[in-house]
Amino acid sequence: MLFRPACLSSNNRAIVRAPTPRPATGPKPARRAARSATDEAVAVRPVRRGDLDQVIALDATVTGLEKQSYWRAVYRRYGAGLHEHRHFLVAVAGKRIVGFLIGEVRDWEFGSPPCGWVFAIDVMPEARQAGIGTQLLQAVCTLFRREGVRKVRTMLSNDNTLILSFFRSQGMMAGSLIPLEMDLD
Amino acid sequence: MPRGDARVKLQKNTQLALYSVLEFAADPMRHIAAATIAEKYGVSQHHLAKVLSELARAGVVESVRGVGGGYRFAGNLRRLTLMDIIRLFEPDGLGTEAEPTPSGNTPVDLALDTVLSEIDQFARATFSSITLATMLRLMQRQQKAQSPAVTAARA
Numbered sequence: 001m002l003f004r005p006a007c008l009s010s011n012n013r014a015i016v017r018a019p020t021p022r023p024a025t026g027p028k029p030a031r032r033a034a035r036s037a038t039d040e041a042v043a044v045r046p047v048r049r050g051d052l053d054q055v056i057a058l059d060a061t062v063t064g065l066e067k068q069s070y071w072r073a074v075y076r077r078y079g080a081g082l083h084e085h086r087h088f089l090v091a092v093a094g095k096r097i098v099g100f101l102i103g104e105v106r107d108w109e110f111g112s113p114p115c116g117w118v119f120a121i122d123v124m125p126e127a128r129q130a131g132i133g134t135q136l137l138q139a140v141c142t143l144f145r146r147e148g149v150r151k152v153r154t155m156l157s158n159d160n161t162l163i164l165s166f167f168r169s170q171g172m173m174a175g176s177l178i179p180l181e182m183d184l185d
Numbered sequence: 186m187p188r189g190d191a192r193v194k195l196q197k198n199t200q201l202a203l204y205s206v207l208e209f210a211a212d213p214m215r216h217i218a219a220a221t222i223a224e225k226y227g228v229s230q231h232h233l234a235k236v237l238s239e240l241a242r243a244g245v246v247e248s249v250r251g252v253g254g255g256y257r258f259a260g261n262l263r264r265l266t267l268m269d270i271i272r273l274f275e276p277d278g279l280g281t282e283a284e285p286t287p288s289g290n291t292p293v294d295l296a297l298d299t300v301l302s303e304i305d306q307f308a309r310a311t312f313s314s315i316t317l318a319t320m321l322r323l324m325q326r327q328q329k330a331q332s333p334a335v336t337a338a339r340a
Contacts, residue, residue: 158309159310161310164313165266165316165319167314168314168319169318169322171326
């Protein structure tokens, strides 16, 4: 497969996971917590080399693994605005990186006309439920539109309900592609 | 009620629970009498009462006494998923339209079981990832999409 979800943890789950078990009902403490974590206005911009340490720390918080060399390689491939159709965006509150998203336009893969792929998104756990993921996704969609694509896709583990719910809340639905896999002996 | 070509078959109580919850969730401050919902969906009040009682027990809705009483939404729109509701009424898992497979251990039984499990896995992932807030937005989009067609048909 040419499309490789670059941000997988060691147990092959997508990078973003539920921070805590979700209560089915009850009040909404998450939004209040998120506000206190992001009192400053959040801006989305392309990643800079100086952001990498915070991105690596954020990823380590979520996945439990610090992957220095991996992230430096991702930065070379997607960062610094050096690559057409490749986007590595960060959400910044003051000087703090509170989220990031990586995506790119892929042409004619999986038999599909050019479309945008989002293959990594993460928001600092205490800053979730404050619209930062939405800001990141909208930013990359704006870039994708400018690049002429009219469809955006993503792929993640079917038990990652938190992030599945996020993408669905943005209007994403199951698409025409079916992911298949098998174990290699 | 669900379209005839749907693969996953929800039990009648589950469908009724989903319809009721979405009625309440569409306007969380509003009290709706059970009779209003029963009439809208053509079910007996007795039948609906059992469903609402289960939803109230789970904290999804709460009963409001007195004049203008009934039930109102008590959950979290952005957290409660379709699967949370389904699980209340179908704790043993989702049913499918396929006939139950014989409980044998032949290669055919096992292969068929694998295929049905795959379908079940996707169905669960779908229901688990759609919150009531997402569902309400989806309903609004469907309504908008239908509106021009309705207008055109009336013209």
